Amino acid sequence: MKKIFIFILSVFVITSFVLNIECQDVLVKIRRIDTKKASTVSKKSVIEKKNNIKENNVRIVLKDNSGSSIYHNKICIQGKKLNIYYGKKFCNKGEKKKITISLNSSLFDKNNIVKVEAANDLKWLGHNEENGSPKYKGMFYIYKENNGLVIVNDVSMKDYIAAVISSEIGVNAPIEALKTQAVCARTYILNSNPKEYRKYNATADDSTDFQVYNRQKPNDNCIKAAKETTGLVMFYKNKLINAYYFSTSCGYTTDYRIWGKDKKYYLKSCDLTDKNKINVKSDFDKFIKTNVNGIEKNDPYYRWNVEVTKEQLKNSVYRATGASAGEIKRIEINSRGSGGIASQITIYGTKKQIIIKKQNDIRKALCSPYAEIKLNDKTVRKGSMMLPSAFIYIEEYNGKFKIYGGGFGHGSGMSQNAAIEMAKQGKGYKEILKTFYSNVEIKENI
Known part of the structure; x- marks a missing residue:
């Protein structure tokens, strides 16, 4: 009788152990299925949330x-x-x-x-x-x-x-x-x-x-x-940034100071050249007259030059400023901002001296619609009312002024052509944005 009891007890223990293992295996499988299902639901929810972000009309x-x-x-x-x-x-x-x-x-x-x-x-x-x-x-x-x-x-x-x-x-x-x-x-x-x-x-x-x-x-x-990218915007210290952008750089971008005194620290000068060894501010003439290796070196506006006569310049200065300097004798770039952009020039004429500070005004004052802008790819542009950019160096010879320049646009924030080249290199949009806008957060506008 005792032997029969021990046998029955042994069978019960072994059966319980086996069943317990099988139950645990079933529970593990159930948990895996639930986890997989939860993961799928979670991913689906993220996608649905992204597609359902409410954006107001403009x-x-x-x-x-x-x-x-x-x-x-x-x-x-x-x-x-x-x-x-x-x-x-x-x-x-x-x-x-x-x-x-x-x-x-x-x-x-x-x-x-x-x-x-x-x-x-x-x-x-x-x-x-x-x-x-x-x-x-x-x-x-x-x-x-x-x-x-x-x-x-x-x-x-x-x-x-x-x-x-x-x-x-x-x-x-x-x-x-x-x-x-x-x-x-x-x-x-x-x-x-x-x-x-x-x-x-x-x-x-x-x-x-x-x-x-x-x-x-x-x-x-x-x-x-x-x-x-529905809903995604850029913040700096929890405030929307001024997301300035432009067409083409000269190899450098400039910082917030071209827009005034408001300290937009997310707009910093960005070096897009390939190990440029020239000090841009002190040796800008060498930099801008050379097709320095950079991510946009093949763009037509990466380097350009234009010749303007003194008569053309006199007219363009008057058109831009409303003041007559008389015959133009000399042009001086008094100061440069970050990246080498001309931030103040003085026009020396027979009647008066005229100081011009803003990059947009500088570009208008130094450009004649009758002059030819020769681009990097040997093509020519005519009829422009302003220089492609204010990243310039000026030389005088034979009664004319020759202006060497690079880039197209104001030069602050993102260069669109640089963004295109970075994307071709395999960079994602967030990495590209953070190249041009410092310390920004890219997140949904809630």
Whole structure:
């Protein structure tokens, strides 16, 4: 009897042990499945959260084809199905496929604003025809003013950013460069609040005064870059930065001081050359007259030069400053900012001396539309009203002034062409951004 009891007890213990192992194995498998499921759900949630970030619409004033005026004599709009709202509190509605609105239109009888939306996109006929008149997303608000009609595009942030990317850095840039431009453009527009457009509840216009918008139709990659960076902006000490950017560097960027006394420490001079051994401030002539090896060395504007006569210079100085220096005898670069940018010059003339400080004013004063700007690739540009940049060195000979320069744009913040080259080297958009903007956080704008 005792032997039978011991046998039964042994069987029970062994069975319990085996079952326990199997149960533990089942529990481990269940935990693995739950963990995998949780991981999948977590990833899915992140993607859904990213796609569901709410971004407000923006309102953009649309300038004429020259980019010089916000006023228009008439506006012709076409769409698959246009809904036109007018009258007091937009209580009246009309439907058309095409409409031309002028200053004397009856649509303005009881309200100086007309709203136009479409079933799909809006086409502004006769506008930006050289680029195929890209269509507009969103809706138009058309204001009747004494000087003409003002047209404002109310558009989603996503669609706005895509159409800035295509117009600013171009549709053919690598995807990481497009994302870089997307974060810059979003940060810039969210930090924009111009007084002159508040009456239209607008935050910018579509010109280079802010950032170029919808001059080129966005392609799939531009749309993808806008979507995959949804909500992402740059902060410095928990404040949105001024995300300045420009076309091409001379091998260096400059710092915040070109914008005034406000200390934007995230805008620092950036060296984009390959082990340049020249002291840029003291030996800028050697630097700018040489095609120093740099990431943008093959860009046409990386190096350029222009010759201006004394007569041309006299006229351009007067045009830029409103003061006549007389015959120009000498030009002196008094000081340079970081990266070698000319920050103050003195024009010595037979009538007076004129001091010019701002980089934009320097570029205007030293450029004649009749002079030829010879670029790095041996091509020539004519008719420019300002020098490509203020990274310059000046020599006088044979009664003329020869200006050697590099880069295109103000030179502060991100160089778009450098961003393109970095993306080609395999760098991601966050790494590229942090090259040009120091100590910034790239995060969602909550």
